[in-house]
Amino acid sequence: MIKLFEPHVGIEEIKSVENVLKSKFWASGAGAGKVLEFEKKFKKYVKSNTCIAVNSGTAALNLAFSLFDIKNKEVILPSLSFISTAHCIVENGGIPIFVDIEPDTLCIDPEKIKQAISKDTTAILPVHFGGMPCNLNEIRKIAKSHNLHIVEDAAHAVGTEFNGKKIGSHGTAVCFSFHPVKNLAMPTGGLISINHKNHEKFKQLLFSRRWCGITNRRETDYDVKELGWNYYMNEFSAALGLLQLKKVDKLNKIRRKIAKKFYNEINIKSKMQFNENCSYHLYWILVKNRQKFRQKLHKNGIETGTHYKPIHLMKMYKDNISLPITESIGRQIVTIPIHPNLKKSEIEKIIKFVNNYA
Numbered sequence: 001m002i003k004l005f006e007p008h009v010g011i012e013e014i015k016s017v018e019n020v021l022k023s024k025f026w027a028s029g030a031g032a033g034k035v036l037e038f039e040k041k042f043k044k045y046v047k048s049n050t051c052i053a054v055n056s057g058t059a060a061l062n063l064a065f066s067l068f069d070i071k072n073k074e075v076i077l078p079s080l081s082f083i084s085t086a087h088c089i090v091e092n093g094g095i096p097i098f099v100d101i102e103p104d105t106l107c108i109d110p111e112k113i114k115q116a117i118s119k120d121t122t123a124i125l126p127v128h129f130g131g132m133p134c135n136l137n138e139i140r141k142i143a144k145s146h147n148l149h150i151v152e153d154a155a156h157a158v159g160t161e162f163n164g165k166k167i168g169s170h171g172t173a174v175c176f177s178f179h180p181v182k183n184l185a186m187p188t189g190g191l192i193s194i195n196h197k198n199h200e201k202f203k204q205l206l207f208s209r210r211w212c213g214i215t216n217r218r219e220t221d222y223d224v225k226e227l228g229w230n231y232y233m234n235e236f237s238a239a240l241g242l243l244q245l246k247k248v249d250k251l252n253k254i255r256r257k258i259a260k261k262f263y264n265e266i267n268i269k270s271k272m273q274f275n276e277n278c279s280y281h282l283y284w285i286l287v288k289n290r291q292k293f294r295q296k297l298h299k300n301g302i303e304t305g306t307h308y309k310p311i312h313l314m315k316m317y318k319d320n321i322s323l324p325i326t327e328s329i330g331r332q333i334v335t336i337p338i339h340p341n342l343k344k345s346e347i348e349k350i351i352k353f354v355n356n357y358a
């Protein structure tokens, strides 16, 4: 079976896990400092003010919104995303306001953001879908004129660039995921990159909130002033992350090359565009009879996925809103394998069977 996603694992990753294992210090507090080192290196990579590592993209989003008072306030977001993109707003007492996406990028449509702004809006939550950069120029303009925070969901976007800069250096808070299927893979992991004049204060808050609210640690003494969670990154993840970070640009280049070939050789009109700045975490196409298409590919040894069922159609979020583009794409979207381990023959096979059955 050609896998839909697959991490790139070398001998150095195996050695690094073994080293952490043998050190017997696996948690970040008592560990060999791999988490701290990863934060420093990632900060340099994206060129941001502060980076705080956590144990998932979900934790990153939950904590990022804890920095702003969003209680009973509205946050504007797309519906075509993983469920954590919406849960983080509810978790922090906010109200998710779903708006439609652009049909070519599947990223949030800035015009729809403008229409959704009310006196209660406090933030915009764009998702760089599949690694495609959102129109941050427009989104930043809107945010500035209405005094809104931008919290970016960059779970798919390690290595994505916008205006010549890496994603992570633009929004107020930018949240990454290092889930094993992501471009920078760990067993579990996430990170919040902060670009805000209060980044030092935010850093202290996030340090404490990612570990149960614990502050003022001196020897065995500590204090707790507020609620916190067990969200810290472990040393195994950080050790792997350091190695993955070194090669992520090279691996993204391979993804881009595959995406270009898919774009040129797949005979479907509605498919992911080619963009040199995209990290291509996934590659999507639209097909009319999705179930039949996916079955045919599966029978021929090609795994596919559906990313995603729109969030506003889930029972918890069901509302009377209509998002025609999101709903239409949600019915037809299929993701096909794109990862750096694909062999040339596998790429040819994917193109052939997609063209045969779409």
Ligand SMILES: Cc1ncc(COP(=O)(O)O)c(C=O)c1O
Binding pocket: 055, 056, 057, 058, 059, 081, 082, 084, 085, 127, 153, 155, 156, 177, 178, 179, 189, 190
């Ligand atoms: C768009 C998006 N946001 C957030 C997340 C959550 O990340 P994690 O799985 O690391 O919690 C994911 C993960 O799949 C995602 O795809």
